[in-house]
Amino acid sequence: MIRFEPRSNPGPVLVYGVPVFAAIFAILLAAIPLALAGAPIIDAYGLMITGAFGSVFSTSEMLTRATPLILTGLAAAIAFRAKLWNIGAEGQLYMGAMAAVVVGTGVIDGPSWVMIPAIMIAGALAGALMLIGPTLLKTRMGVDEVVTTLLLNFIVLLFVQMMLEGALKDPMSMGWPQSEPIIDSAILPPLLERMRVHLGLIIALVAASGLAVFVKRTVWGFEIRAVGENAAAAKFSGISVTKTMILVAALSGGLAGLAGVSEVAGTRGYLATDLSPGYGYAGIVVAMLARLSPVGVIISALFVASVFVGADSMSRAIGVSSYLADLIVAMSLLCVLIGGFLTRFKVRFDRKKTAG
């Protein structure tokens, strides 16, 4: 018989070691599908590593991919900290991107130090508003935010599609449903010559450290932690749960919106409906792998991005489906969840003994 006994106080080795171990374990597990696909396993791992870290270019690609993941990961982390289950980062990302396009395609013009903050604020605001709505429904009427935010993703995507076929359509796009390009002064400049990694990475890193300080050291962060851990006690002590939730919604939606800004103004240059291959959803995984820690989000986003980029390039080289990347990411999430359980509980195997 198997039984689970709670651990009184898991040590730091367990708390920090388990996610790392889970990630490594998941990568090792990937050997099974690789073997099933008939690929040379050792070579495949080698190709994955060189694909993500083998050259300045591949590392730049990996960092480019990590940038939106850090931002959507932070969006999920802060929301989940407060037990606001924001599944709508994908929609908030697109709204942020669309706001950046509206502001950044020539309506106003100015130097970069005006334009970049302008599109960032516009994108963050749009993302924030997208989440404040469902949050108000939750606090006022008890509407489940998982449902509303998830469904809003589809509504937003269709709305974006509609706009790209209509008001926002680039007349020069030869019929493609895409927006006009972001003007040069609003483009997030690349960090390296002829590489794609751009200013968005710095913004994401600043956001992560800012959020870490915010949560740990400010009154609002204190209230967010209190509401998230025990809303009843927070309420009893006089903290307004509604106000705190709205603050969290603004932060979370805003960060997801920034991810959209960073993609549209840093990586792509224009808006199309394939802007995000599910960064909003992947952000949830990133946040869970990071155990909702803002600094941890950076590390887990880098991990997820390298798996994606590495597996992509490996699959091209040896002809294995690139879905392997999704598989590894999903397996590491499962491993982390199981690991999290094992940090909290001890497993005991009792042998059935006969009485006597």
Add this chain to the structure above:
Amino acid sequence: MSSAAHSSHKTSPELLLQLAGITKKFGPLIANDAIDLTVHKGEIVALLGENGAGKTTLMNILFGHYVADEGTVTVTNRDGNLEHLEPGAPQAALDAGIGMVHQHFTLAENLSGLDNIVLGTEPIFRLRRDRTAARTKLADLMSGSGLNVDLDQPVHKLTVGEKQRVEILKALYRDARLLVLDEPTAVLTPQEADSLFVILRQLAATGLSVIIIAHKLAEVLAVSHRIAVLRGGKKVGEMQTSDADHRSIAELMVGREVPVSRRTERVPGAPVLRLSDVTIDRGDARRSLHGVNLTACEGEILGIAGVSGNGQAALAQLLAGLDKPDSGTVEIFEAIVTKFDAHQFAQNGIARIPEDRHHDGMVGSMSVAENIAIEDVRSKDYQKFGFLDFAAIRKRAEQAIKDYDVRCPGPDASARLLSGGNIQKLILARVLEKSPKLILANQPSRGLDVGAQSEVHRRLLEARQNGAAVILISEDLDELLTISDQIAVIHAGHVSKAIPTDAIDRSELGLMMAGQTKTDTQQAPTSNTIHPGETP
């Protein structure tokens, strides 16, 4: 403590249960340390101990929920032979005739008493149910024991005392030979408790053995034959009840002398809190108040007695600033309250001690220091430009830990590591340190051990001495009678006039708690299921 006086009324009847050398460790914590316990046929054994003394662990081992690291459980089987109980097998315990009545009942509210009792004992693959056999058996059980309940009523229509009887019948119907009752009187009025004791005595006389887990000493002395006291996982004493007295058991439980808190004379001052005709109607008796009038003065403890679920929650929510009245006025410090807001209340010098200290009183994952400062983080003392002043927060916590003797690894430890008593000390430190003028104490000592209880009482009396008005909501009559100046009774959302404690007696209080007004007003209905007064 010796068990020398063995002769009195029982000349060693046959042994039913023997726990020998039971040891159970959870990591470094020794929950049970070589505990021996025997129960004979027809004997009522009280298992006494503070929280964390190991009572629950021991019972969980008996029921096979835990496996003991060392030691054996032996039961006399129905043929009269001693038999080891298979460890870790709840079914074995049930088969051996061990039944448990939990503190929180495990009844399906929408089914009748009969349904609940036979549930799980009937074969599934039969289309028709024949319950005549069950009814005959239950009728026998009821007439033999005095456990009278209308078994055809759905359970939600029964009073708490009746539900408990259904639970006991459920165990007896399954041929229990040993009944374990976990804190059986926690939810009962004094009269209901007394009648439970009569029933238990009768059952014991017919040969049933009973283990009662308790921490109220007076009850234990009233009902049990023998008392076993646990402390810190060890059995520290065992005695015949006839040889025991209140004080010696209390000291045995706590391991040191327990200071008794007593009120000193004090003339109450000006009114601090006045409720006039306050009505809160939430369509549910436990969350409603009907035309409540109440005055509490400086330097006075006003006790609110009542069986749980009679509107105490509504009163507490109101005074905590979490709810506002539908009609009527609340005056605090001679000003009518217009804004009911927990933050405002806390900042205006109202100390609020929540009923459920784990659920409403602390954030487990936050540190002790953060939990102490939680009401005041927005004040200038603890933040600058929105950034928390951790030095100030920690300094306050260090002081509070010292002053209130909060046992914890330090101000940075997670609050979840604290025991119930220490959480309560933490909450007292949080709210009393600001010398409040009005204190709402909702069940402040419930579930606490004797030592922590006396500490809570001492603090409340000290605050009273310093001029605070204290509203003490409690279900523990001993507590109310010991420290309150006046007592009002709450029943079905109505609050009686406050009566000076010195002019009150227990049975009168018990009747009022059951909804019967003794003299002055109209003769109220007899059963406590019927609510006097319609909702307006």
